[in-house]
Amino acid sequence: MAPVKISIIGAGSAVFSMRLVNDLCKTKGLSGSLVSLMDIDEQRLNGVYELAVRYVKELGADLRFEKTTSLETSLHEADFVINTALVGGHAYLDKVREIGERYGYYRGIDAQELNMVTDYCTITNFNQLKFFVDLARMMERICPNAWLLQTANPVFEGTNLISRCSKIKVVGFCHGHHGVIEMAEALNLDERKLDWQVAGFNHAIWLNRFFYDGEDGYELLDRWIEGGNLEGWKPRNPFDVQMSPAAIDMYRFYGMMPIGDTVRNGTWYYNKDFETKKRWYGEPWGGPDSEEGWKWYQKQLKTTTDAIAYLSANRSLKLLSLNTYLKFLPEGTVPKEMMREAEIFSSPDKLSGEQHIPFIDSLVNGNVRRFVINVPNEGYIEGIPDGVFVEVPAVVDKDGWHVERIEPKLSEKVLKFYLWPRMLRMEWALYAIMNGDKSALIEFLMRDPRTNSLEQAEGVIEEILGLEENQKMRLHYEKGMKL
């Protein structure tokens, strides 16, 4: 048992925080730990704090909490810092997206070739990227030996940026690889008999290894496709795209299956407009990143926030009882996803599926486990420069991570037609922000197939720089400031 201090930045994101608390309560080796909940939204922070304390009490777990709106306070003596904050919130994303659309950029200027995930902003959310760097540098000062577990998007740009701007140990986290399990379910395979690997970048991972009970899993996939399952395929929700026509089309071209959010990050021709998205990501939503899909997601978020508020306000409710969760919503209206969460929370031993707490446990207590994490390349993926963060399977113990040998290698097409172009866009974004170079931002957009003129690219950038929220961004680019 080795108690640690874990600081959660952006802890007002209740579901995510409660998942971590859930996992902590159920991880014996981290008993006695201190969780620092940090958020600038005091109301949401109080709600989460209240819930967390009650939850721990009900479970009879040994966990202490502090809540603070001060980053410095939270970082004080932290061993692990989990950054999940979205600076500016969804309101800012909505605003810049609307500006982008006025200039002819459907779903906004951040909806870039091979990077179409709506809240994965690499161009417009300067404040978010800048915060990543500020946080890492503050850690250098306050808790220089702590680990930074980067969870907030964009994880790919973020981890690379942090590692280039600070000496803090940073690892990127995502759960995109769960797509392998979704795929196994679709193919009716028993998860326990799978032998799989994924590799690539965050939101850009590919199933390089796929065996089932000794058999070539790709043959099973081919049979699924040939059996007409693609034609009959319908998404259960906007995020259910693992077996979508887009995914299968990518598989056909790249020779390997895109996993998880990678499917959302296809080419422009899956994402040209709503009608096109529906064709590739299924009716009626056209995937999570269309106007309809994102509306669904926002609604889902709202339902969850309301649920959290309700639970938090009604202190007599038992958090460990599944009934509690069913009661405050009319029967039949509880979204499946929320039911899954409720089942986990109300169980005495189920973990959330987030990797953060098991990762910390492996590192602190040496409980060896397999993860899929974002770490600097060191020859793991051939053809990708060392130092660039790759998302790869790794075993973690007290000595840190041990990346598995990626076998078989990623296909040449994945490398040359997907990872490299994706990496280039990361490099362009980082060049722009690290050098305060507005011309680089504009050139980035000039390489976007939706751009028809210099005026269009300059116009949209100027309007975004003119937003009140972007005063720092404007100054940064006007003065050509370095990061």
Added chain:
Amino acid sequence: MAPVKISIIGAGSAVFSMRLVNDLCKTKGLSGSLVSLMDIDEQRLNGVYELAVRYVKELGADLRFEKTTSLETSLHEADFVINTALVGGHAYLDKVREIGERYGYYRGIDAQELNMVTDYCTITNFNQLKFFVDLARMMERICPNAWLLQTANPVFEGTNLISRCSKIKVVGFCHGHHGVIEMAEALNLDERKLDWQVAGFNHAIWLNRFFYDGEDGYELLDRWIEGGNLEGWKPRNPFDVQMSPAAIDMYRFYGMMPIGDTVRNGTWYYNKDFETKKRWYGEPWGGPDSEEGWKWYQKQLKTTTDAIAYLSANRSLKLLSLNTYLKFLPEGTVPKEMMREAEIFSSPDKLSGEQHIPFIDSLVNGNVRRFVINVPNEGYIEGIPDGVFVEVPAVVDKDGWHVERIEPKLSEKVLKFYLWPRMLRMEWALYAIMNGDKSALIEFLMRDPRTNSLEQAEGVIEEILGLEENQKMRLHYEKGMKL
């Protein structure tokens, strides 16, 4: 004195062949060498042979010739093979360009982002690229120790392709770096006081070092720009683009000056249509790669071919007399470029400026000289993978080439916004041809900003594959044949 056998493949290209003959005659150390003129066009071959023999006789030089339409005969006992052949000739390029334009690709589908040079075909001229490989493999069999001096375009794709498909020693040649001298002339600088370096890929080189008499040459360039020279700038011919608005715009963005053909290889927004090209490359031609510029070039070629035919048919004409060249064209109509050639030919010691013969002399006789050549990267340009061919300054002696330390390094913007994207397109082209993968060809086009639909990209590729000249190409891609 070390006589060698030099095989010129595509020797019917008279001016180029005569330049090499000129240089050979004036290079003492290669006296007694055998030049094998090889071309499949017998008529042109005879013309060149006739001229070459007469020229050598007039100069009293010691040089032997053979002419052949057989590649195998030409390669027999060759020490150096200079490949300058354009398979299919200009007629084929015109034909595929016309098809491309019908599908909405101005100047054809090979006119790609950062690769707009009209005869630098990386997608459609399968026969050309395939010939590169066939030639190299035939060399492996017939003259395995010979050097292949790759001159025919595309030099970048070609050298990389050859090196991946054979073990033949290959070096790429171009004279694009002469743009440095053009620039010096524009700035009124004495060439002898320059300290310069260029680095990059073929047709993608950048002036990383530029000092004049100890001073920072870039300050002189800035003064030239500030002095209003850009506004007053007019091209003297379509190829005169070194100081064009496009070049200066690239300099402003990349922080280094693009040199030679690099200027032609700007972004799509310099090259959108004829009007746009005129704005960036000057009136009235809009650079060499517009319809007007290319027409000018074709006319120029025709004049030269006629001149060669005339000289070849009139055996009594003295080749060493400048007067000869002036006589057969009405006064005042002799193009400046042809005058320059004539001056060189008619002089007893002037070299052509092509690097091939001096390179051979340096290698064979150890006469140390500086070149700008295309060789596999070995850390010369940081950030570019080893093995990829880079165009860099190198000193050559009996031991081979010694690449200069590239100092200062290329700017980060050159690397990330120019060389990498350009390299990616090379990789896409090579992937497609080396794997006979039609979907890769189509995807290549899907990444072209001019493509609006899959149907457009598929349509143009199918029509080009359907050409009679492309039977081998069609078969290659239908059967998924490897190279």
